[in-house]
Amino acid sequence: SYELTQPPSVSVSPGQTARITCSGDALPKQYAYWYQQKPGQAPVLVIYKDSERPSGIPERFSGSSSGTTVTLTISGVQAEDEADYYCQSADSSGTYEVFGGGTKLTVL
């Protein structure tokens, strides 16, 4: 079955830039989406179609794509950005959706 691979954890100091990667064989063909989830809350969409930002999401959140890897970048990280982040995409057939295993972002 198709898998998306994320690093389990990323740590940065406030004001620095955090980069979270997501790798998958079908990513050159399928869009990727990113979600932020804080404890006890439902996920929130932060990036769609690889690099588009929904209204209400701060400009410090951005996304990019290169080959089989997509990257969520958070510039000028703030304490409130500490959360779990998940990528999501479809398999090569476009039928089944898959989430990455999630990355815990720690703000030191």
Next chain:
Amino acid sequence: EVQLVESGGGLVKPGGSLRLSCAASGFTFSNAWMSWVRQAPGKGLEWVGRIKSKTDGGTTDYAAPVKGRFTISRDDSKNTLYLQMNSLKTEDTAVYYCTTGIAVAGTTGYFDYWGQGTLVTVSS
């Protein structure tokens, strides 16, 4: 305002059945592709399955771990989504979220609205 409200969670024994409901409001439910996503305690998100709008065929697709045991259905007259879960296993224990969003290029796309989730516990 879009609202998705799940109900029906609870404790069930292995091998048992449970039906979850998701009451939708604030958008045109009949036009929406709806999905269920679950999250086991302390674990990541897992897509369970999706039902397309009737105008797009109303077809369903399921993740491999639940295929043949779970069934997604919808009642557009009641703006309600359902998840019928049969032959439940301990590994089905999770918070189940009802979600909707925008289909993209024929795929389910992304989820920009989520319910608060309902907890299903499968245990003897």
